[in-house]
Amino acid sequence: MEGEDGMSEHEGILVFSEKYDLMLEMLGKGREIADKLQTELAAVLIGFNVQEKAGELIKYGADKVYLVDNRALAHFQIETYLSVLHNLAASYKPEIILIGSTRNGKPLAARLATRLEAGCIPDCNRLSVDEQGRLVCERITYGGNASAKITFKAKPQIATVAPRAFEKPERKDQSGQVIKLDVKVEEPKTEVVEIKPVEASSVRIEDAEVIVGCGRGLGKKEDRVLLDELATVLCGQVGCSRPLAEDRKWFTEWVGLSGHKVKPKLYIACGISGVIQHVAGIRDAKVIVAINKDENAPIFEVADYGVVGNLYEILPALKEALKKQLG
Numbered sequence: 001m002e003g004e005d006g007m008s009e010h011e012g013i014l015v016f017s018e019k020y021d022l023m024l025e026m027l028g029k030g031r032e033i034a035d036k037l038q039t040e041l042a043a044v045l046i047g048f049n050v051q052e053k054a055g056e057l058i059k060y061g062a063d064k065v066y067l068v069d070n071r072a073l074a075h076f077q078i079e080t081y082l083s084v085l086h087n088l089a090a091s092y093k094p095e096i097i098l099i100g101s102t103r104n105g106k107p108l109a110a111r112l113a114t115r116l117e118a119g120c121i122p123d124c125n126r127l128s129v130d131e132q133g134r135l136v137c138e139r140i141t142y143g144g145n146a147s148a149k150i151t152f153k154a155k156p157q158i159a160t161v162a163p164r165a166f167e168k169p170e171r172k173d174q175s176g177q178v179i180k181l182d183v184k185v186e187e188p189k190t191e192v193v194e195i196k197p198v199e200a201s202s203v204r205i206e207d208a209e210v211i212v213g214c215g216r217g218l219g220k221k222e223d224r225v226l227l228d229e230l231a232t233v234l235c236g237q238v239g240c241s242r243p244l245a246e247d248r249k250w251f252t253e254w255v256g257l258s259g260h261k262v263k264p265k266l267y268i269a270c271g272i273s274g275v276i277q278h279v280a281g282i283r284d285a286k287v288i289v290a291i292n293k294d295e296n297a298p299i300f301e302v303a304d305y306g307v308v309g310n311l312y313e314i315l316p317a318l319k320e321a322l323k324k325q326l327g
């Protein structure tokens with residue numbers, strides 16, 4: 001039964017992501033919100049043979065873990081995972097549902113919101129609670145030019161949370177409850193035919209602590225070796241702006257508003273102009289170094305350190321200097 005204001009009758013916070021690290025990040029923030037609202041924080045663990053992870057989720061802040069372990073859930077499929085989450089949300093009526101903002105998580109949250117006739121705010125990078133106890137979500141909008149603060153008029157309040165928006169909490173020795181559920185899994189309308197791993201070099205750039213990013217300043221595909229070498233010295237990964245992936249097909253993924261949002265300790269932008277769509281993906285980097293031959297390139301406005309010059313001269317020199325320095 002829904003209260004007249006659409007906000008009562010719901011209690012507790014549910015957190016789900018098919019990405020384990022993101023689940024932990026959300027548990028950290030979820031714990032903070034649950035304590036503020038004096039309510040319970042529950043993680044939803046879905047998959048096959050995943051029970052050993054349940055105890056860990058408690059150590060990272062969950063009061064409860066709803067464990068749904070079923071062969072049919074071995075791989076993410078939107079219909080099956082949606083049926084589990086919908087079932088849980090309909091039974092437990094949480095006031096907040098946080099879902100990891102991944103390629104799978106975003107459509108999952110949208111469909112769940114439709115089924116529950118609830119609001120859904122995607123890609124949140126800040127979460128708080130207002131004086132009425134409503135969830136307040138912040139997200140980047142207008143192509144990275146503004147930040148919107150949005151709240152809800154009804155419950156459950158569903159938000160998707162961007163990877164690395166929040167720090168992974170400390171693991172603590174705490175106890176909680178693991179509740180094994182036998183949820184009816186909907187028959188999927190799609191079938192996984194094959195799963196292929198992506199190239200090792202492009203795996204989870206979001207996790208890289210150092211990223212050497214290249215843009216259209218790079219003349220030929222083969223010249224990528226300059227960036228690879230620098231990334232190797234710094235134990236980092238190579239990333240790129242969208243045109244290098246989408247237009248030139250030299251990479252499969254890119255960094256930016258429509259690509260990966262990254263949060264490295266160091267981002268070295270080489271031959272990248274630094275327009276807003278690219279910067280939207282790197283604004284959380286701790287230190288940005290820009291190498292660009294145009295001193296008026298917008299990347300210098302966001303860079304902590306800038307080198308005006310030709311990347312073909314600077315990258316080999318920088319690599320040699322760092323090699324000497326780092327041994």
Ligand SMILES: Cc1cc2nc3c(=O)[nH]c(=O)nc-3n(C[C@H](O)[C@H](O)[C@H](O)COP(=O)(O)OP(=O)(O)OC[C@H]3O[C@@H](n4cnc5c(N)ncnc54)[C@H](O)[C@@H]3O)c2cc1C
Pocket residue numbers: 214215216217218240241242243244254255256257258259260270271272273274275277278281291292293294297309310311312
């Ligand atoms: C809806 C939408 C979403 C988008 N999403 C993204 C996104 O997620 N990520 C993204 O990156 N882009 C995105 N874009 C594209 C974006 O608008 C830019 O076109 C793109 O970021 C430009 O890439 P770039 O900086 O590599 O190239 P350019 O803008 O062409 O810049 C190349 C830079 O290299 C410098 N340069 C050239 N030669 C050298 C040299 N030898 N040494 C040093 N510097 C040199 C130049 O001075 C220049 O500043 C999006 C666009 C749209 C419309």
